Amino acid sequence: MTNKKDSEAAFLAAYDPSQWPGVSLAVDVVVLGVVSGKLCVSLVKRTEMPQEGFFALPGGFVRGAESLEEAVARVMAEKAGAENVYAEQMYTFADAGRDPRTRVVSVAYLALLRGGLESPDVVLGQVKATWAGEEGGGVSVEVGGAAVELAFDHADIVGLALKRLRGKLRYTPVAYELLGEEFTLRQLQEVHEAILGRPVDKNSFRRSSLASADLVPMGRLEEDVPWRPAELYTYAERE
Amino acid sequence: MTNKKDSEAAFLAAYDPSQWPGVSLAVDVVVLGVVSGKLCVSLVKRTEMPQEGFFALPGGFVRGAESLEEAVARVMAEKAGAENVYAEQMYTFADAGRDPRTRVVSVAYLALLRGGLESPDVVLGQVKATWAGEEGGGVSVEVGGAAVELAFDHADIVGLALKRLRGKLRYTPVAYELLGEEFTLRQLQEVHEAILGRPVDKNSFRRSSLASADLVPMGRLEEDVPWRPAELYTYAERE
């Protein structure tokens, strides 16, 4: 091993943080919601030079002593006053060359919000996967019925979010984040169908949902529907 | 919405990267391997002040225009001359306060290496999960039969790697990364058992392995074993 001395020196050198040029830290948030049976993502229109005019994911730089989660919460609050949103880290993009001055490290988060997020700054785009199951890949997004192109690689990031969400749907109770405190099994099924992008058998869905035992019947029925009202359920282990 | 002007201003301000203090970018690598049926992780002994003397994950700062993957590859090469290693991003830790001078953003990677990684700088620690299935949580690590405490939150990061690996084992051909080009079904099963931490039924394992159709029989048998030799297989879609 002739490179032992070299690697030793490199190792020690690498542990001096001030030697390396600093980078900027940012978060981008994929906010997903189900609106009338459609999976939607929140988008902002870029008002500055790189990719100006394109739709992009909401995001921002991480401030001072803020944690990543705090930065995500702040971005959500600033853009639409949304508080206490489920958010989960997905992937970190750190390729050099995004910004000519400093390297920008961007941590992508997946957030789920009941009914989607919409505000003066934020529009909802409908997500259409070009792939089935959990293959993964980019997605196409429509705003007001017309296909739009997302800035940077944000279409791939939305695709990553959708892939992650489909995976989590199987073995974690994540769909409840997209519903209110009380919901019917049909509403829960609609959320699943919107995320999976395919119809789901009613009976199979009921069986597996009720068997998982984190659904609690409220003993009350939904109201103001022009057909037979269904039992209301809630999720047992919200914390 | 009285906060519209505020959020607008914050939005614009946030897009000036030079305004925010820079951070240092580092990678930590969980190198896992299976050595004689045991799941092992590569560790280095810290030689500098914070947590000096504790075992820690190998890692280092990202240099100049290096990508994260290049930094991981460099760390692997420096520590043990390992090239072309499977590596996958896991999670990014960015809590302030790790280093008093600058904020250190550390991106944790999972790497898989045949036979584990060992060198003058690196020791192998045996990983023992204190949890079953895919619950997740920290792990305990033994070096030379004695339990050791890992530096920082590295025990949790190893636990995260194990959880991720167990999950991927179900639906991706990741176990092949821990074997040579040619292997018997028993060797493949041993890798699975080491990762899952439990015995696996031989017949079920064979059936599902052969059904997945990315195993190709070589038409040759293993040699130099003091019992009936088994068919050698290789993985079909290495790229």
Place this chain on the structure above:
DNA sequence: TTAATAGTGTCTCTGAGACACTATGTG
């Protein structure tokens, strides 16, 4: 021949898709 492992046959259980059915609310 014996020992040890390679490799197979088959029963069972479970979870999910398919689909027809009954029940019960609104109008």
Place this chain on the structure above:
DNA sequence: CACATAGTGTCTCAGAGACACTATTAA
């Protein structure tokens, strides 16, 4: 009553655990 949806019964099939069995090789 009609109608639309809530909710159920049941057949089937695929995948996996359990386990006993046969096959083949080294010594």
